[in-house]
Amino acid sequence: xxxxxxxxxxxxxTTGCKISxxxxxxxxxGGAYEAYTAESEPTLLHPNAVRCAVRSVLRRAALAHPAIxxxxxxxxxxxxxxxxxxxxxxMPAMLYTDPHGxxxxxxxxxxxxxxxxxAITGLSPAPMYSLPKLMWVQKNRPEIWxxxxxxxxxxxxxxxxxxxxxxxxxxxxxxxxxxxxxxLAFSGTMLDAAEVPRALLSDPVPTGTCAGKIRRSxxxxxxxxxxxxxxxxSHDQVAAAxxxxxxxxxxxxxxxxxxxxxxPVFRRYxxxxxxxxxxxxxxxxxxxxxxxxFTYTGGALVSWFAENLxxxxxxxxxxxxxxxxxILEKAAPDAPTGLMVLPHFAGSATPFMDPGxxxxxxxxxxxxxxxxxxxxxxxxxxxxxxxxxxxxxxxxIPLAPLRATGGGAKSRLWMQMKADVLNLPVTRLETPExxxxxxxxxxxxxxxxxxxxxxxxxxxxxEKETFLPRSGMHARYEExxxxxxxxxxxxxPLM
Numbered sequence: 001x002x003x004x005x006x007x008x009x010x011x012x013x014t015t016g017c018k019i020s021x022x023x024x025x026x027x028x029x030g031g032a033y034e035a036y037t038a039e040s041e042p043t044l045l046h047p048n049a050v051r052c053a054v055r056s057v058l059r060r061a062a063l064a065h066p067a068i069x070x071x072x073x074x075x076x077x078x079x080x081x082x083x084x085x086x087x088x089x090x091m092p093a094m095l096y097t098d099p100h101g102x103x104x105x106x107x108x109x110x111x112x113x114x115x116x117x118x119a120i121t122g123l124s125p126a127p128m129y130s131l132p133k134l135m136w137v138q139k140n141r142p143e144i145w146x147x148x149x150x151x152x153x154x155x156x157x158x159x160x161x162x163x164x165x166x167x168x169x170x171x172x173x174x175x176x177x178x179x180x181x182x183x184l185a186f187s188g189t190m191l192d193a194a195e196v197p198r199a200l201l202s203d204p205v206p207t208g209t210c211a212g213k214i215r216r217s218x219x220x221x222x223x224x225x226x227x228x229x230x231x232x233x234s235h236d237q238v239a240a241a242x243x244x245x246x247x248x249x250x251x252x253x254x255x256x257x258x259x260x261x262x263x264p265v266f267r268r269y270x271x272x273x274x275x276x277x278x279x280x281x282x283x284x285x286x287x288x289x290x291x292x293x294f295t296y297t298g299g300a301l302v303s304w305f306a307e308n309l310x311x312x313x314x315x316x317x318x319x320x321x322x323x324x325x326x327i328l329e330k331a332a333p334d335a336p337t338g339l340m341v342l343p344h345f346a347g348s349a350t351p352f353m354d355p356g357x358x359x360x361x362x363x364x365x366x367x368x369x370x371x372x373x374x375x376x377x378x379x380x381x382x383x384x385x386x387x388x389x390x391x392x393x394x395x396x397i398p399l400a401p402l403r404a405t406g407g408g409a410k411s412r413l414w415m416q417m418k419a420d421v422l423n424l425p426v427t428r429l430e431t432p433e434x435x436x437x438x439x440x441x442x443x444x445x446x447x448x449x450x451x452x453x454x455x456x457x458x459x460x461x462x463e464k465e466t467f468l469p470r471s472g473m474h475a476r477y478e479e480x481x482x483x484x485x486x487x488x489x490x491x492x493p494l495m
Contacts, residue, residue, distance in 0.1 A: 005069030005447065008061060009243075009439030011236060012050060012075035012154045014095060019057040020436035021065045024449045026460030028433065032060040043098035047081040047089040047157060054158055055222055062223040069447045070229040071162075072208070072439030074239040075154035077175030080130050082137065083150040087161070090144050093154075094133050101132030104139070104194075108132065111193045118271065120190060122174060122181045122281030126353070129177035135194050148200060155232060156202040162230045163212040166202040170283040171235040171290075173204045181281060207234045207242075207285055208442035229446055233439045237263050237292055238284060243438030244403040244429060245461035247453055248288065252400045253434070254418070254426065256408025259349075260298025260381050262388065263290050266397045273395035277351030277388075285453065291397070293388035296346040297359070298381050299408045304345065305377050310370045329413045331371035336476050339363040339372065341380025342487050351391045352488060358495045360487070378414045382421040382477075383484040389422055401425040403463075405434035412467075420473040421481070430462040437461070 006029060008021045016035035023029055034053035039046055062068055078096040081089050094100060105127040108117065117125045127133070130153065138145045152160060153172055160166035173179040173186070178196070180187040184204060191198050211230045219226045233239050237255065241263045244253040248265055255261040265288050274281060279291040297304070306313070306324050313327045345359035361376070389399050401424050408414055409428040419426040431437050441456035443449075450456040 005067040006065050007440035007443040007447070007449070008068050008071045009433070009436030010054065010057070010071050010073045011435055012073065012158060014045065014076055017050065017053045017057055018436070019061045020433045021061050021068065022437060022440040022460065024444060024459060026431060026437065026462060030061070030064050032057040039092055043095050044092040045079060045095055046092045050154060050158065051161055058222040058224060068224060068228060070231060070443035072231040072233040072443045073155050073159050074233045074236045074435055074439055075172065077153065077172055077235050078128055078130055079154055080134070081152050081157045082144065082148045083152060084147050085149045087150070090147055091141065096128040098133065100136045101127035104135035105132040107135070108193055112189070117177070117190070118275050120180050120187050121177050123177050124275050124278050125177065129175060131177040131190060131194050131196065134196050138195065151200045152202055159211040159230055159232050160202070162214050162218060164215060165211040167205045167209065167211055167232050168202040169207050169209065169232045169234045170204050171207055171238040174280065174282050175235060179204070181283065184283060205232055207238060208445065210446045229443070231443055231446055233442055235282065236435050237261060238282065238290060239435040239438035240405060241265065241290060241438070242441060242453065243431060243434035243436065243461070244405055245457040246403055247285070247457065250400050252402050254402040254404045255406050256298060256404050256414070257406035258298065258300045259294055259296055260385060261292055261294035262385055262399065263292055264392065264397050264399055265290050269397055270395045277391040277395070278353040279350060279392070279395065292350070293385065293392060294349045295343050295381060295384045296349050297343050299406065301343050301345055301377050301381060302374070305374055310374065312370055328371055328374040329411060332375040332413060333372070336480055337372045337376045337379060338480060339368070339376035339379070340480065340484050340487055341376050342491065343377070343380040343384050348488070350388055357488065357492060360491050362487070375413070378417055382417055383481055386421050386481055387485060399424060401427065404428045405431070415467045419467040419469045421477045423469045423474045425466055425468050427466040428464050430464040431460065
């Protein structure tokens, strides 16, 4: 291992950006967060707000850690900036939640057919992706479209701004619905159908490709060394897998954050079975792929309950001190509640992808307590992921033992529950900020600190505690899950 200085991961999120700084041994040294200036419309994000926040966190990190050798950039997907000849944004960017693009997506399906789009892109067509929204801009903002000289998603928008080199990691490029999985290049078929010139898009590159050194003028402004390397890392979920040491089919990452997302690695799959359950196919290092099995309300559901409905625990926390979550965890029984919570409180993700679905709690009696409901919310998320486990297996992708990251991984109750419901070992990691750690690992390779991802993972990823499935508890959960499998189709017609 070479001495290459400290390593940083820059994560571009939907509401703010965060930088985390690591030593080569995986120790989190510090970081900074900056929220964006809010747009009047919640589905919009101004690219200039992102640039300002990036400059702020880079400067704060560099002042605290002058030896930063490399910065890896990850971002959320789909959202793009339209730039003029001076690399200035022409309009606010549309988030994936923006409603525009539905008619354009239908038009694309009419031209090519959803099966062909799936075969090319690995995606089931949806208006959330970049291409339908680009078509909407063409049709509805022709005066803006005529001035567009570059289209960049948030990762290549920032790496281009920092270095002058516009390139996009392949895993993020898939989120455009214009990327050809077989050739790892933008698809002429998709772009021609959408009438989007290929020359406007950045060059696709493998995960972790160096874009170059930071521009000298920016280096001075943000106090980074002029030889600091900037890397195009990946889509944020791919970085979380890498930062969890999930590098092949023997492990699966469980991102237990606001959104619950399980990301398995695989080489072979049944594309039709993947499409039936709305699973995307995303390039991953070493010729592999990942997909995202997720529910929008993982930790968000648990937080919603604790902050809004757990009045007794909140009062106890206020008078006696301590965390409301600790109080609820201690009071929750170590047994299935028998309640069924459909965790679609913000619509459903995989396998249904139904934004109109609503949350449901079934089976309540006067005997149930707030601790029972707290546990039932966790169970509902686990059952939803058990359903995804079943659908993934139908597509030829068995889940491997889980490595859990995110705020939900702090809950021993929830980790044991996941092990029991999924019948898999669940290991929570000491590694903080898995996505940023994955970025730092790739930075370490680029700067000479590590020779490979496996060497980087050995140095930087640390296991904390493993929860083993209990056969008796799994059998009890399976009885309830057999009913849960029917829950969505039963209640959806009523909502």
